[in-house]
Amino acid sequence: MDIVEVTEGESRFFVPKQDPRLQFPPGSSPVFYNPRMEMSRDATVLLLSILRPEDYLDAMGASGARGLRVAHEVGVPVVINDRDPMAVDLIRRNVEMLGLRGEVTGGDANVLMSGRRFDAIDLDPFGTPAPFVDSAARSAGRYLFVTATDTAPLCGAHLRAGMRRYFSCPRNTEYHAEVGLRTLLGFVVREVIKYDRGVEPLFCYAHEHFHRLHLALREGAAAADRTLARIGYIMQCPQCLYRSEQAGMLPEPEECALCGAALVPVGPLWTGSINDDQTLCRMQEALPGVVAGTSPRIARLLATCRQELDTSSHYDYHVIAKAERVSPGSIATVIERLLALGYRASRAHYSGTALKTDAPLQTLREVISGG
Numbered sequence: 254m255d256i257v258e259v260t261e262g263e264s265r266f267f268v269p270k271q272d273p274r275l276q277f278p279p280g281s282s283p284v285f286y287n288p289r290m291e292m293s294r295d296a297t298v299l300l301l302s303i304l305r306p307e308d309y310l311d312a313m314g315a316s317g318a319r320g321l322r323v324a325h326e327v328g329v330p331v332v333i334n335d336r337d338p339m340a341v342d343l344i345r346r347n348v349e350m351l352g353l354r355g356e357v358t359g360g361d362a363n364v365l366m367s368g369r370r371f372d373a374i375d376l377d378p379f380g381t382p383a384p385f386v387d388s389a390a391r392s393a394g395r396y397l398f399v400t401a402t403d404t405a406p407l408c409g410a411h412l413r414a415g416m417r418r419y420f421s422c423p424r425n426t427e428y429h430a431e432v433g434l435r436t437l438l439g440f441v442v443r444e445v446i447k448y449d450r451g452v453e454p455l456f457c458y459a460h461e462h463f464h465r466l467h468l469a470l471r472e473g474a475a476a477a478d479r480t481l482a483r484i485g486y487i488m489q490c491p492q493c494l495y496r497s498e499q500a501g502m503l504p505e506p507e508e509c510a511l512c513g514a515a516l517v518p519v520g521p522l523w524t525g526s527i528n529d530d531q532t533l534c535r536m537q538e539a540l541p542g543v544v545a546g547t548s549p550r551i552a553r554l555l556a557t558c559r560q561e562l563d564t565s566s567h568y569d570y571h572v573i574a575k576a577e578r579v580s581p582g583s584i585a586t587v588i589e590r591l592l593a594l595g596y597r598a599s600r601a602h603y604s605g606t607a608l609k610t611d612a613p614l615q616t617l618r619e620v621i622s623g624g
């Protein structure tokens with residue numbers, strides 16, 4: 254395997270040489286490395302510099318990029334694992350080059366997590382993390398981080414695959430990024446609470462082709478019950494843009510308040526907040542002290558997440574403007590008008606045209622059409 258050196262944050266390490274002519278260069282090498290995930294790794298390093306867990310498992314290391322950076326830049330003891338022997342060789346080489354004392358293991362992540370406990374666990378598999386969440390829920394002490402890149406099943410575009418993996422009906426809606434994130438979170442929650450443990454989302458976001466969860470785990474049945482109370486459904490009208498939210502494990506039949514059609518349940522999914530504002534604030538404060546190539550993008554993401562309402566769906570204001578046959582104008586103006594009317598309104602972090610508000614749909618229509 255041909256290798257080259259790269260630098261991310263304060264760490265220099267080897268990754269496989271890739272063929273840039275291919276549509277997806279990371280797929281061209283025997284060991285995976287995707288430079289476009291640098292922001293995700295930068296954000297993990299930033300968050301861990303605040304949380305400072307006792308130890309950290311990079312359960313699917315590939316080149317070891319995540320775990321190497323956590324060990325080198327945060328100083329947290331790490332275990333880096335991968336089941337592919339070529340990946341394990343590369344991780345060992347990288348650990349040596351950086352002069353780290355990190356432990357490198359080769360094997361199935363589920364076997365490793367079934368036999369040992371780690372204070373923080375990071376799941377970063379190809380596609381769905383679903384097969385790994387149960388063992389991670391048993392093995393993780395205080396923190397569980399999860400990446401999912403199977404956005405089509407999570408967002409309802411591949412409904413049956415989404416149902417099989419996440420035991421949920423995600424449905425393909427205009428707010429599919431939000432549904433994907435909340436479907437994944439709802440699934441992880443169900444895997445954790447059966448062990449009488451609760452989940453508190455610290456920093457969760459959807460970006461390009463992936464969803465990323467950073468969760469704190471809390472001990473006890475009471476914490477698990479508080480978490481379970483946040484599971485519910487978005488009830489979407491199949492004929493118009495109306496939707497409502499229901500708490501609970503089973504959706505109750507409900508009619509659209511605007512057109513009378515039977516609402517379609519989307520879920521079960523997480524309906525609570527997806528971020529902890531104090532954590533985001535501490536990340537903002539710590540960001541200038543961290544060496545991160547994607548700092549400006551992380552700063553923008555954190556700022557948007559902090560102002561974002563915790564509603565479980567958004568409206569695409571371009572879609573509403575089109576339906577109203579008006580030019581959309583700027584989202585800032587629409588938000589200002591809603592705020593002036595006494596409603597809550599914000600942008601969403603994953604799309605420039607996503608607008609979150611507690612204003613009724615009719616009011617939103619009037620505001621967008623300048624009425």
Ligand SMILES: C[S@@+](CC[C@H](N)C(=O)[O-])C[C@H]1O[C@@H](n2cnc3c(N)ncnc32)[C@H](O)[C@@H]1O
Pocket residue numbers: 284285286287290294312313314315316317318319334335336337340360361362363377378379
């Ligand atoms: C997306 S890559 C990980 C990327 C890496 N975390 C990074 O930031 O560059 C997924 C890795 O998971 C490994 N993998 C897949 N199934 C596994 C399993 N059951 N146990 C351990 N590793 C696994 C693959 O060999 C691959 O190297």
Ligand SMILES: [Zn+2]
Pocket residue numbers: 490491492493494495509510511512513514
């Ligand atoms: Zn309707």
